[in-house]
Amino acid sequence: xxxxxxxxxxxxxxxxxxxxxxxxxxxxxxxxxxxxxxxxxxxxxxxxxxxxxxxxxxxxxxxxxxxxxxxxxxxxxxxxxxxxxxxxxxxxxxxxxxxxxxxxxxxxxxxxxxxxxxxxxxxxxxxxxxxxxxxxxxxxxxxxxxxxxxxxxxxxxxxxxxxxxxxxxxxxxxxxxxxxxxxxxxxxxxxxxxxxxxxxxxxxxxxxxxxxxxxxxxxxxxxxxxxxxxxxxxxxxxxxxxxxxxxxxxxxxxxxxxxxxxxxxxxxxxxxxxxxxxxxxxxxxxxxxxxxxxxxxxxxxxxxxxxxxxxxxxxxxxxxxxxxxxxxxxxxx
Numbered sequence: 057x058x059x060x061x062x063x064x065x066x067x068x069x070x071x072x073x074x075x076x077x078x079x080x081x082x083x084x085x086x087x088x089x090x091x092x093x094x095x096x097x098x099x100x101x102x103x104x105x106x107x108x109x110x111x112x113x114x115x116x117x118x119x120x121x122x123x124x125x126x127x128x129x130x131x132x133x134x135x136x137x138x139x140x141x142x143x144x145x146x147x148x149x150x151x152x153x154x155x156x157x158x159x160x161x162x163x164x165x166x167x168x169x170x171x172x173x174x175x176x177x178x179x180x181x182x183x184x185x186x187x188x189x190x191x192x193x194x195x196x197x198x199x200x201x202x203x204x205x206x207x208x209x210x211x212x213x214x215x216x217x218x219x220x221x222x223x224x225x226x227x228x229x230x231x232x233x234x235x236x237x238x239x240x241x242x243x244x245x246x247x248x249x250x251x252x253x254x255x256x257x258x259x260x261x262x263x264x265x266x267x268x269x270x271x272x273x274x275x276x277x278x279x280x281x282x283x284x285x286x287x288x289x290x291x292x293x294x295x296x297x298x299x300x301x302x303x304x305x306x307x308x309x310x311x312x313x314x315x316x317x318x319x320x321x322x323x324x325x326x327x328x329x330x331x332x333x334x335x336x337x338x339x340x341x342x343x344x345x346x347x348x349x350x351x352x353x354x355x356x357x358x359x360x361x362x363x364x365x366x367x368x369x370x371x372x373x374x375x376x377x378x379x380x381x382x383x384x385x386x387x388x389x
């Protein structure tokens with residue numbers, strides 16, 4: 057049956073394991089977290105030699121998975137079978153699991169890590185999985201909730217992070233929880249316990265400048281600050297990792313598409329209810345860009361995204377050249 061992260065986490069820490077776990081959804085971080093905990097804790101190291109099997113969906117033979125799941129443990133209380141990348145299993149393969157899921161072997165822990173999507177809930181197998189397994193759907197965290205998520209994660213590591221640093225991380229890394237967690241874990245090794253993570257620390261150890269980053273570049277664009285935007289392009293030219301062009305274009309497209317919606321709805325609260333969190337830069341952008349110009353910019357962003365990916369011949373133009381062209385067309389033209 058459907059379960060929450062909190063309920064699963066509590067039972068796992070109490071060593072209460074269920075016969076089948078089906079972990080799915082668009083946010084891989086929590087799927088990996090649960091699967092890794094079960095992998096590391098369900099069996100003792102010496103028990104794994106005879107009682108552990110790992111499969112990968114693309115190459116997995118369902119019959120082999122079932123045969124291993126049906127075996128009884130050897131010199132242990134449990135047997136563990138994990139199917140990673142279960143989303144790559146074929147639809148017809150899932151049908152082979154129906155009978156087992158109805159009556160799973162209680163001494164086996166069978167884990168499906170089904171990332172980036174869920175099963176079609178209209179199908180028979182999906183209904184069986186949801187009813188007969190510990191079913192967990194991992195959902196993406198909204199952009200507006202990211203800074204608080206970061207603060208919570210850091211707190212669990214016995215650190216604190218100030219608002220500016222959390223915002224810089226959230227806006228420049230995005231809702232890639234695995235990467236954020238990885239960066240925070242690196243900092244936890246470098247810093248003393250109870251340290252406060254600031255924007256200066258983020259810049260020094262992670263490489264995201266508090267002045268020259270994707271968020272500040274986008275802000276300069278939306279405010280039509282040509283001088284600041286071009287200075288930042290020159291910085292990105294010398295420090296490519298600080299502003300990858302594909303990430304910049306994606307960030308800009310996200311903001312300008314929200315601005316386009318806001319132009320139509322004309323009310324921030326109503327627009328937020330329709331499309332989610334709207335940053336202050338976007339709401340302020342109404343003053344600088346008409347709906348026609350916003351639409352034109354969205355087309356430009358698609359065009360330059362294609363150029364950056366090499367879909368059109370650009371001669372000897374570098375990514376910095378493309379950004380310079382884009383800044384001129386967006387702000388000056």
